[in-house]
Amino acid sequence: MLLLDGETLVHTSPTSCSKDDGTLYYTNRRILWIKHGAQTPSIVIQHEDFRLQQVSKADAKKVMLRISVMGPGQAPSDAPALTYTFAWKNANKEEALADRDKYVNELYKITPRKNAGGDAAPTGTSGTAAPSAAAVPNGSGKGAATMSSLHPEFAKVKIGTDPASAEDIKLRQDVLSKNADLAKLHRALVVSGLVSEEEFWSTRKHILETQAVQSQLRKGDSSTWLDLAPTTQDGGNFKYTITPNIAKRIFKEYPQVKRAYIDNVPHKIGEKQFWKRFLASRFFNRNRSTSAMKGNPDSIFDVCLRDEDSMLGDPDRFSSQFIMRLLDLSRTEEDSVETGNMPDFTMRPGRFSESLSLIRRFNHHSELVLQSAIGTKRKELSVSSATVDRELGRATMLPDLEQPRAEKRVKLNIQDQSRYLTSLVKGDVTMRSSDEDMLQQRSTFSINFDLSHPLSDCGNTQRTMAALTGSVRRVAFKSRPNRIKELNIPPSLSKAVEECYGAGTEMLRHLWAIMRLPMTPEKRQKADKITAAFDNVHKHIRSTITMANSAESKNANLGSTIEQMVQPVIDSLNAGKKEYERRVHGVNASS
Amino acid sequence: MSEAAEPEASLLVVVLDTNTAAWERCPLQFDRALQQVVIFLNAYLALKPENKLAVIATNKSECRYLYPTEFTDETTIPEMQVYEQFRDVDTKVLTGVQKMIESGSMSSDTPAGIEQGQSQVSRALSKALCYINRGTKASVNKIWPRILVVSVADDAPREYIALMNTIFAAQKLGVLIDVCKVVGSDSVFLQQAAEITGGNYLKVDTQENRGSLLQSLMFTCLADHFTRSMLYSPHNDLIDFRATCFCHKRVVDIGYVCSVCLSIFCKMAPVCSTCKTKFSFKLVRAPSAANGTSAGKKKPPVN
Numbered sequence: 001m002l003l004l005d006g007e008t009l010v011h012t013s014p015t016s017c018s019k020d021d022g023t024l025y026y027t028n029r030r031i032l033w034i035k036h037g038a039q040t041p042s043i044v045i046q047h048e049d050f051r052l053q054q055v056s057k058a059d060a061k062k063v064m065l066r067i068s069v070m071g072p073g074q075a076p077s078d079a080p081a082l083t084y085t086f087a088w089k090n091a092n093k094e095e096a097l098a099d100r101d102k103y104v105n106e107l108y109k110i111t112p113r114k115n116a117g118g119d120a121a122p123t124g125t126s127g128t129a130a131p132s133a134a135a136v137p138n139g140s141g142k143g144a145a146t147m148s149s150l151h152p153e154f155a156k157v158k159i160g161t162d163p164a165s166a167e168d169i170k171l172r173q174d175v176l177s178k179n180a181d182l183a184k185l186h187r188a189l190v191v192s193g194l195v196s197e198e199e200f201w202s203t204r205k206h207i208l209e210t211q212a213v214q215s216q217l218r219k220g221d222s223s224t225w226l227d228l229a230p231t232t233q234d235g236g237n238f239k240y241t242i243t244p245n246i247a248k249r250i251f252k253e254y255p256q257v258k259r260a261y262i263d264n265v266p267h268k269i270g271e272k273q274f275w276k277r278f279l280a281s282r283f284f285n286r287n288r289s290t291s292a293m294k295g296n297p298d299s300i301f302d303v304c305l306r307d308e309d310s311m312l313g314d315p316d317r318f319s320s321q322f323i324m325r326l327l328d329l330s331r332t333e334e335d336s337v338e339t340g341n342m343p344d345f346t347m348r349p350g351r352f353s354e355s356l357s358l359i360r361r362f363n364h365h366s367e368l369v370l371q372s373a374i375g376t377k378r379k380e381l382s383v384s385s386a387t388v389d390r391e392l393g394r395a396t397m398l399p400d401l402e403q404p405r406a407e408k409r410v411k412l413n414i415q416d417q418s419r420y421l422t423s424l425v426k427g428d429v430t431m432r433s434s435d436e437d438m439l440q441q442r443s444t445f446s447i448n449f450d451l452s453h454p455l456s457d458c459g460n461t462q463r464t465m466a467a468l469t470g471s472v473r474r475v476a477f478k479s480r481p482n483r484i485k486e487l488n489i490p491p492s493l494s495k496a497v498e499e500c501y502g503a504g505t506e507m508l509r510h511l512w513a514i515m516r517l518p519m520t521p522e523k524r525q526k527a528d529k530i531t532a533a534f535d536n537v538h539k540h541i542r543s544t545i546t547m548a549n550s551a552e553s554k555n556a557n558l559g560s561t562i563e564q565m566v567q568p569v570i571d572s573l574n575a576g577k578k579e580y581e582r583r584v585h586g587v588n589a590s591s
Numbered sequence: 592m593s594e595a596a597e598p599e600a601s602l603l604v605v606v607l608d609t610n611t612a613a614w615e616r617c618p619l620q621f622d623r624a625l626q627q628v629v630i631f632l633n634a635y636l637a638l639k640p641e642n643k644l645a646v647i648a649t650n651k652s653e654c655r656y657l658y659p660t661e662f663t664d665e666t667t668i669p670e671m672q673v674y675e676q677f678r679d680v681d682t683k684v685l686t687g688v689q690k691m692i693e694s695g696s697m698s699s700d701t702p703a704g705i706e707q708g709q710s711q712v713s714r715a716l717s718k719a720l721c722y723i724n725r726g727t728k729a730s731v732n733k734i735w736p737r738i739l740v741v742s743v744a745d746d747a748p749r750e751y752i753a754l755m756n757t758i759f760a761a762q763k764l765g766v767l768i769d770v771c772k773v774v775g776s777d778s779v780f781l782q783q784a785a786e787i788t789g790g791n792y793l794k795v796d797t798q799e800n801r802g803s804l805l806q807s808l809m810f811t812c813l814a815d816h817f818t819r820s821m822l823y824s825p826h827n828d829l830i831d832f833r834a835t836c837f838c839h840k841r842v843v844d845i846g847y848v849c850s851v852c853l854s855i856f857c858k859m860a861p862v863c864s865t866c867k868t869k870f871s872f873k874l875v876r877a878p879s880a881a882n883g884t885s886a887g888k889k890k891p892p893v894n
């Protein structure tokens with residue numbers, strides 16, 4: 001390894017990075033990692049670029065160290081763009097941990113602190129607070145593998161002056177992990193270096209935006225009615241399971257139970273006892289129809305029962321002043337007085353006393369669900385009486401009954417109508433014979449209207465029918481739903497054809513995007529790179545065809561079928577390349 | 592729309608283009624073509640006794656009913672050897688066409704914007720739709736309407752809006768429009784008519800086939816709604832839906848469309864040369880328009 005002037009080696013450790021084995025070096029100026037057998041380091045981090053370190057937990061399976069560094073051209077305040085993860089090769093975990101701590105301590109010294117705005121804060125050696133490196137995105141053991149396979153790609157984010165932020169990278173990672181096809185394309189194009197990371201995403205901004213929105217959506221509370229269903233056990237006994245989660249929901253639904261819990265557990269009765277009594281109580285079983293299941297009187301929960309009745313049955317629970325008049329059913333009484341309609345007798349509160357408490361509880365539940373959805377907005381509803389009136393006016397106004405207001409219209413002022421209309425006809429207008437020609441022709445036009453003789457000659461029937469049936473055959477072939485299946489293409493081949501299309505389309509997209517704008521030297525360089533990469537696609541196409549020719553299939557013409565299938569890609573690639581070359585030469589000739 | 596059933600009858604309105612100037616250019620002589628069309632009409636009537644037929648002829652200056660008789664003052668002498676209805680249709684159509692050509696060669700008053708080689712197809716189609724509307728309403732049993740246009744004339748740009756309106760009306764009424772273009776270049780308008788209404792567009796190459804119109808008509812246009820649901824119909828594989836630019840009449844792959852009048856241009860301009868709408872370039876700025884022309888400034892039309 002070559003050290004720079006004045007550079008001294010501090011630590012070395014055999015580690016692996018991105019599944020490759022190598023050695024990690026720490027010098028007084030740089031952090032280096034050299035792959036086994038390589039002459040030059042594949043990772044070089046200047047101390048100035050180092051931003052943040054993260055370590056795996058002490059009890060994690062592997063001893064790992066993750067280093068986040070600034071990307072080239074990145075401002076110090078930005079989130080670090082590149083991360084490298086090193087795993088210690090030493091099988092002795094104690095030794096490996098001790099060895100890693102040496103690096104951790106060194107790195108701690110060089111961690112930038114001035115702008116420690118939270119995200120750049122150094123993490124302790126124990127790593128308890130830091131997210132463990134092993135538990136990165138996909139979790140469950142696979143995490144480390146996906147991480148190491150994704151990271152070298154992100155290390156390539158070096159184009160332009162605007163490297164992707166950490167959030168962007170996270171988004172991209174999420175999108176790729178969710179979309180297998182896209183990930184495949186990404187691997188085929190970006191990882192193989194055909195298209196740069198930025199270019200790849202530049203045409204897929206909408207996917208990232210959707211992902212960004214989705215990732216920010218928070219799931220609301222479940223709106224389902226809490227229904228404790230017992231499981232039947234051997235011997236006809238019921239068994240209820242109350243998990244902490246269910247307990248939380250019970251507390252939310254019934255604040256009086258929560259109060260009882262706080263008052264009694266654990267100083268008066270144990271938690272288990274509390275729930276047992278809850279499930280046996282009259283309060284819990286109050287809506288069961290069979291009298292045998294009515295539950296036992298219980299000093300704790302009978303209070304709850306009273307509380308509930310008095311709370312839900314309290315007419316003053318809502319101050320009627322703030323009920324929206326549109327929802328206030330008692331307002332309909334006014335209708336019957338003035339118009340002579342029969343008073344509404346369907347809405348009489350408390351008519352069915354046996355179901356009253358259930359109805360109240362349903363309503364209470366709905367209220368809770370609505371509240372959790374509306375949240376704080378609820379307060380805004382009951383503001384000044386002026387706004388209430390305005391809202392009411394808006395809700396009760398029938399637009400159909402209002403005086404129609406004339407819309408402001410601008411007259412479509414077409415200057416040259418004939419130009420407007422003739423443009424709709426395709427074909428060369430000058431081809432049409434002039435009026436004089438027509439007049440001349442008409443003098444010679446004569447018709448024999450005696451059609452009593454049979455039709456002697458009906459043209460070339462063979463030819464007409466051949467053309468017609470040929471056309472029908474083409475239509476029939478196109479509209480047959482499983483014609484692809486009829487071709488008997490092996491899955492591996494159809495996948496290869498798909499890849500040809502994917503790669504070809506992507507590259508052509510970038511090429512045409514570049515060509516649409518005026519050519520600059522950088523653009524030309526990029527376009528040259530892309531057109532050069534066409535050869536790879538052609539190669540892939542050729543190998544696909546070769547594969548088709550040697551493949552075993554019921555389709556005897558598989559080779560030519562596949563050839564036909566990939567021909568459009570070849571044509572498009574050639575057309576793109578030809579056009580690009582034409583433009584480049586055109587530019588050369590004019591300048 | 593409900594599915595057609597087998598015993599239900601059809602109502603066919605044939606729009607026959609009798610533009611003499613256009614027929615002159617046709618390799619297939621008009622009288623021979625007419626003979627083949629008449630055979631097709633007879634075949635249609637023979638297919639089902641309940642089938643109804645109307646024939647409308649059009650040329651550059653007018654359009655008239657040739658059949659049925661209630662619109663004409665023709666009377667036919669019964670002939671013993673021929674099936675009465677065939678005889679009736681044949682005579683009406685032939686004499687009607689003859690009269691139309693005779694009167695057409697005398698008068699030369701053509702509506703503005705319609706050239707010699709163009710016919711008033713939209714007028715004929717409107718008439719056909721009116722007839723169909725009345726016919727389907729008057730019929731006790733379900734009757735399935737369709738139109739066959741035997742076209743020879745070029746597209747008349749003046750007619751575009753009227754024609755599109757009739758096409759959409761036909762679509763709404765559930766009327767199929769079959770088109771048989773006998774001479775000249777493909778009719779873009781009628782291609783759309785067939786495409787939109789679900790009918791067939793057929794270009795008959797009368798040159799190549801030495802005038803075999805009848806086979807094409809029988810093969811493509813004879814089947815009723817019910818039969819069509821089971822058949823593949825010959826189709827023009829390549830309908831060109833590309834637009835031409837208004838400024839140079841060039842077919843364009845990528846064009847700029849005025850958001851107000853839907854004019855198509857091959858180049859971006861700050862003002863629509865058709866309707867004089869000024870565009871705001873705050874959001875979109877084409878590289879060619881970027882030098883010098885500021886948004887909202889009036890600029891002379893492109894041509």
Ligand SMILES: [Zn+2]
Pocket residue numbers: 836837838839840841856857858
């Ligand atoms: Zn143009």
Ligand SMILES: [Zn+2]
Pocket residue numbers: 849850851852853854863864865866867868
């Ligand atoms: Zn316009």
